Amino acid sequence: xxxxxxxxxxxxxxxxxxxxxxxxxxxxxxxxxxxxxxxxxxxxxxxxxxxxxxxxxxxxxxxxxxxxxxxxxxxxxxxxxxxxxxxxxxxxxxxxxxxxxxxxxxxxxxxxxxxxxxxxxxxxxxxxxxxxxxxxxxxxxxxxxxxxxxxxxxxxxxxxxxxxxxxxxxxxxxxxxxxxxxxxxxxxxxxxxxxxxxxxxxxxxxxxxxxxxxxxxxxxxxxxxxxxxxxxxxxxxxxxxxxxxxxxxxxxxxxxxxxxxxxxxxxxxxxxxxxxxxxxxxxxxxxxxxxxxxxxxxxxxxxxxxxxxxxxxxxxxxxxxxxxxxxxxxxxxxxxxxxxxxxxxxxxxxxxxxxxxxxxxxxxxxxxxxxxxxxxxxxxxxxxxxxxxxxxxxxxxxxxxxxxxxxxxxxxxxxxxxx
Ligand code: DI6
Ligand code: FE
Numbered sequence: 344x345x346x347x348x349x350x351x352x353x354x355x356x357x358x359x360x361x362x363x364x365x366x367x368x369x370x371x372x373x374x375x376x377x378x379x380x381x382x383x384x385x386x387x388x389x390x391x392x393x394x395x396x397x398x399x400x401x402x403x404x405x406x407x408x409x410x411x412x413x414x415x416x417x418x419x420x421x422x423x424x425x426x427x428x429x430x431x432x433x434x435x436x437x438x439x440x441x442x443x444x445x446x447x448x449x450x451x452x453x454x455x456x457x458x459x460x461x462x463x464x465x466x467x468x469x470x471x472x473x474x475x476x477x478x479x480x481x482x483x484x485x486x487x488x489x490x491x492x493x494x495x496x497x498x499x500x501x502x503x504x505x506x507x508x509x510x511x512x513x514x515x516x517x518x519x520x521x522x523x524x525x526x527x528x529x530x531x532x533x534x535x536x537x538x539x540x541x542x543x544x545x546x547x548x549x550x551x552x553x554x555x556x557x558x559x560x561x562x563x564x565x566x567x568x569x570x571x572x573x574x575x576x577x578x579x580x581x582x583x584x585x586x587x588x589x590x591x592x593x594x595x596x597x598x599x600x601x602x603x604x605x606x607x608x609x610x611x612x613x614x615x616x617x618x619x620x621x622x623x624x625x626x627x628x629x630x631x632x633x634x635x636x637x638x639x640x641x642x643x644x645x646x647x648x649x650x651x652x653x654x655x656x657x658x659x660x661x662x663x664x665x666x667x668x669x670x671x672x673x674x675x676x677x678x679x680x681x682x683x684x685x686x687x688x689x690x691x692x693x694x695x696x697x698x699x700x701x702x703x704x705x706x707x708x709x710x711x712x713x714x715x716x717x718x719x720x721x722x723x724x725x726x727x728x729x730x731x732x733x734x735x736x737x738x739x740x741x742x743x744x745x746x747x748x749x750x751x752x753x754x755x756x757x758x759x760x761x762x
Pocket of ligand 2: 423425593668670
């Protein structure tokens with residue numbers, strides 16, 4: 344590891360800690376005991392055994408603290424959320440408990456359409472005020488990077504508003520927010536009965552403007568019987584790629600439409616949900632390097648019974664990420680750690696797979712190489728935990744285990760190190 348002494352002092356140095364680096368060292372969790380982590384200018388400069396520090400701690404930094412043996416992981420990364428929206432849909436929770444399905448509710452004009460109405464009605468400030476507490480809950484749970492999708496505006500101005508607000512969420516909380524344009528989420532009321540026209544509108548009007556605005560890091564679509572067909576998704580993806588935007592897909596959540604393979608066909612960053620994906624779909628993902636994003640919160644909330652093809656994903660070495668899918672309809676889940684727990688309990692991931700899924704593989708699902716592990720040169724994004732082992736993060740159901748959450752070397756939630 345690159346640990347050359349720097350000429351000026353480090354901004355901070357934590358000693359007496361245990362690191363779950365998530366590096367591929369052959370040791371579970373890439374763990375290092377009796378370790379230290381140092382950072383400068385928002386980047387990690389040292390993450391290794393204390394005995395390999397290139398000097399005495401107080402010669403390396405004016406800010407040296409002992410972590411008293413605490414475990415430190417990379418900051419968690421939630422790579423799939425819809426957390427910017429207006430209103431909520433607790434009423435649908437009731438309807439579903441009384442037997443209505445998600446599809447029934449959507450067809451009756453509820454579901455995504457009702458959140459579109461509530462989201463359109465809010466100005467930037469109100470939308471930000473409604474969204475911030477949800478993002479803050481994630482950060483207080485140890486998250487330092489969040490992906491946020493649009494998709495409840497469904498016209499150019501409201502989609503841009505959502506993306507702008509999503510970026511503001513990141514600025515306000517001092518964390519990194521990556522934005523995704525999800526214009527192809529549902530059919531807006533203006534286009535009722537004219538789905539192809541809406542897809543053309545996305546391709547001809549919305550996408551070029553979104554690309555020009557620089558407000559989206561990627562493009563997503565909902566490819567499903569109740570949403571957009573594979574052909575329509577292809578049109579959106581072709582245009583997105585032509586405009587230089589990477590793609591990802593809500594794929595095979597409720598039925599197998601070949602969505603995972605479709606995402607792979609466009610070099611997709613990820614295929615998400617994938618409960619109904621076939622082994623051929625998994626093979627296509629493996630070949631294209633497309634990450635599988637598992638969303639056990641939606642599986643749980645919809646009382647789904649079809650498991651994603653975990654064995655095939657393992658067999659074909661497709662990286663598995665885990666995310667909250669935080670949204671008002673199918674996954675009102677405010678804890679990435681709880682998503683990790685559910686990924687273990689419902690999908691039988693090992694705790695190490697689940698933690699990798701919320702760090703290293705989540706970074707990859709966002710096309711990012713500067714985070715998701717603890718190593719010199721990467722962003723100084725890390726979380727100090729009240730936990731006896733890294734597996735505890737998946738084991739405990741609920742509770743608040745994150746002690747200090749640090750993004751680019753700055754405390755964004757929890758306590759100061761010395762306290
Ligand atoms: N799949 C989901 O899980 C969310 N969107 C999607 O395409 C659900 C969004 C909602 O119901 O509001
Ligand atoms: Fe989603």
